[in-house]
Amino acid sequence: MKKLIHPITIMMVVVTLILSLPILLPKKEDKIYSNNVLRQQALSTNMLPIPQDYNTLLRIMDNPENPMSQAKIALGKQLFFDRVLSRDKTQNCASCHKLEEGGDDNLPTAIGYHGLANPFHLNSPTVLNAALAKSQFWDGRAKDVEEQAGGPIQASFEMNMTPKEVEERLKTLPLYVDKFQEVFGEAISFENVRKAIGAYERTLLTRGDYDRFLEGDNNAISAKAKRGMALFISKGCKGCHTGMSVGGQSVQRFPLRSYFSEYVGLMFSPDLQIRRDGFPFENIGGFKGREDRHYFRVPILRNVSKTAPYFHNGAVKELGEAVRIMSKYQIGNEFTPKQIEEVVAFLETLDGELVGYTIED
Numbered sequence: 001m002k003k004l005i006h007p008i009t010i011m012m013v014v015v016t017l018i019l020s021l022p023i024l025l026p027k028k029e030d031k032i033y034s035n036n037v038l039r040q041q042a043l044s045t046n047m048l049p050i051p052q053d054y055n056t057l058l059r060i061m062d063n064p065e066n067p068m069s070q071a072k073i074a075l076g077k078q079l080f081f082d083r084v085l086s087r088d089k090t091q092n093c094a095s096c097h098k099l100e101e102g103g104d105d106n107l108p109t110a111i112g113y114h115g116l117a118n119p120f121h122l123n124s125p126t127v128l129n130a131a132l133a134k135s136q137f138w139d140g141r142a143k144d145v146e147e148q149a150g151g152p153i154q155a156s157f158e159m160n161m162t163p164k165e166v167e168e169r170l171k172t173l174p175l176y177v178d179k180f181q182e183v184f185g186e187a188i189s190f191e192n193v194r195k196a197i198g199a200y201e202r203t204l205l206t207r208g209d210y211d212r213f214l215e216g217d218n219n220a221i222s223a224k225a226k227r228g229m230a231l232f233i234s235k236g237c238k239g240c241h242t243g244m245s246v247g248g249q250s251v252q253r254f255p256l257r258s259y260f261s262e263y264v265g266l267m268f269s270p271d272l273q274i275r276r277d278g279f280p281f282e283n284i285g286g287f288k289g290r291e292d293r294h295y296f297r298v299p300i301l302r303n304v305s306k307t308a309p310y311f312h313n314g315a316v317k318e319l320g321e322a323v324r325i326m327s328k329y330q331i332g333n334e335f336t337p338k339q340i341e342e343v344v345a346f347l348e349t350l351d352g353e354l355v356g357y358t359i360e361d
Contacts, residue, residue, distance in 0.1 A: 038229060
C-alpha cells in the first residue's frame with residue numbers, strides 16, 4: 001500500500017523551489033563606478049557634504065520662524081546641558097543625546113525620570129545632524145528640532161515637567177531672566193526655551209571622510225567603502241536614505257516586504273512566534289509607527305556605526321545585521337555577507353566630528 005504524501009508537504013516543497021529560483025539564476029555583477037561617477041551619483045541625489053563655515057550653515061539651516069544668532073545659540077547650549085529642566089534635576093537633553101557617543105545614549109530604550117523607561121521601548125534617535133531632517137521622532141510627528149525639543153521635557157517618563165513649571169523655575173534664576181530678555185526681548189516662555197535649544201541643535205552637524213570624498217579627495221575612503229557606496233546607490237538604499245543627513249527626509253513603511261515562507265515557518269515553529277506585528281524581529285514595546293500603520297521616519301545614517309542598537313526598539317545590536325534586514329525587507333534583495341561588509345565599510349565613512357563653527361552675527 002502506497003503512503004500518500006501530505007498536501008502541506010507538497011506545498012512546502014513547491015514554495016521552497018520557488019524561493020530558490022533567485023539563488024539558482026546567475027546573479028548580475030555589482031555596478032562599479034569611477035571616483036568621479038560615484039561622487040556625481042551621490043551629489044545628484046542631494047547627498048551633499050556638510051558645510052565647513054557658519055555662513056554656509058546659515059543658508060542651509062536657519063529657520064525663518066526662529067532666526068539663529070550667537071546669543072540664542074549660546075543660550076540653547078546652556079539649556080541643553082542644564083538639569084534644571086527636569087523635575088528632580090537629574091536629567092538634561094544630553095542625558096539621552098550624548099554628543100561624544102553618536103548623539104544618542106546607546107541603550108535599547110531611553111531611560112528618564114526616576115529610572116523610567118520609554119513605555120513603547122523606543123530608543124533615542126541621534127541629535128547629531130537631526131536639524132537637517134524634515135521631521136522628528138520615530139513617527140515623524142514633530143516638524144523640526146524646535147518642536148521636538150519640548151517633547152522630552154514634558155514627557156512623564158523623561159524630564160516630567162510642564163511648560164508652566166519650566167517657566168516658573170527659570171524665572172527664579174536671574175542669569176536666565178537676563179539672557180531671555182537679551183535674546184528674545186521678552187520674559188521667559190516655554191516656547192522660547194524650545195526655540196533656544198532648537199537654534200543650538202541646528203549647529204550640531206558632523207563632518208568626516210565621506211564629506212572629504214564628496215569634495216574631491218579620492219583617498220578619503222577605502223576601495224572597500226567605495227564598493228559599499230556603489231551598492232548603496234545602485235541597489236536603492238539612497239532612495240530613502242538621501243539628503244545631506246543621509247536619511248530623515250521622509251516617512252516610509254517598514255517592513256516593506258514580507259515572505260510567504262516565513263508565514264509558513266510561523267505555522268510550524270513555536271520559536272518564531274516572537275516575530276509579531278509583521279516585523280523581522282521581536283517588536284518589544286509594541287510600537288508600530290505612525291497611526292500603527294508601520295510608517296517610520298527614515299533614520300539618519302550619519303554616525304550610524306556609533307548609534308547601536310538599531311531600529312525603533314533597539315532590537316538589533318549589530319550594524320551588519322541591520323543592513324541585512326534592510327536589504328531583504330526594504331529593497332527585496334538580501335545582500336551577501338561580502339556585500340554587507342562593503343556597505344558597512346561605507347556607512348563607517350559617515351562617522352564624523354562636530355564642526356566647530358565660528359558663530360558670528
